[in-house]
Structures are given as structure tokens and as C-alpha cells.
Amino acid sequence: MPPLPHPAETQPTDAGTAAFRVAEGYKMPPVIGKRADFLAAARARRQPMPGFLLQARARDDNGPARIGFTCSKKVGNAVARNRAKRRLREVARLVMPDTARQGWDYVLVGRPVATATLDFAQLCQDFTRAMGKVHR
Secondary structure (H helix, E strand, C coil): CCCCCCHHHHCCCCCCCHHHHHHHCCCCCCECCCHHHHHHHHCCEEEECCCEEEEEEECCCCCCCEEEEECCHHHCCHHHHHHHHHHHHHHHHHHHHHHCCCCEEEEEEECCCHHHHCCHHHHHHHHHHHHHHHCC
């Protein structure tokens, strides 16, 4: 059996690609856990995009940026909702280190059909654009 390649040999060399970030082990930002924080974000800024709705609010503290995810039953059955949330989590993990601001809460709301079927690269671009629009 041939030896397995060393992890450094398999990592992409282009630091701007999503594959590099996966190889580097970018961590998921802190997740919103309390219902009150979701409701506060729902009352704040909104940026609709084809694959999701972004809700964002500035908190009173200067802690790390936090993210929350939600998909209603309109998105589909449990399998469809979980798939949509997995895709949104990965988009946030890849894009938030470059675009999120300290002291902000973000909530990504999945859309029926679009969140699960839209091209992943398009979701990433949309999230980057939405973050820029929210922070204007």
C-alpha cells in the first residue's frame, strides 16, 4: 500500500480560494443561541438575496461577530431544511472572516428551493455582496 501524502503536500497554494480556507481550517464564527437575539436581528437591517435573506444588527458590546441560521417549513421537509442550513453554515464559515464586523449579529434565513439548489459559488458571492450592502 502506498504511503499517504503529507497534509502540506495536498494543501492548495492559492490563499484566495475557498479550498485553501478549508485546508487551513477556518473555524465557524460564534453562533447565536438565544431567541431574543434572533428577534432583535429580525427587527434590524435586512438584505434580501436570491438564495437567502440576511438580517444584521449592531450589538451594544464589542464582542466577536455572531451568526445564526434559520429555515422555516416553507423551505421543505427536515432533509431539505437541514441541507439548506448546512450550505448556509459553510458560506458563513468561508466568507465571514473577511466581511464580518466585531459587535454585530447576523442571521441567514433560507429560501424555499433557492438555498438548496443555487450554485455554491453564487451563494458565496451573494453573501459577500449582502454584507457590503448591510454595512454601508
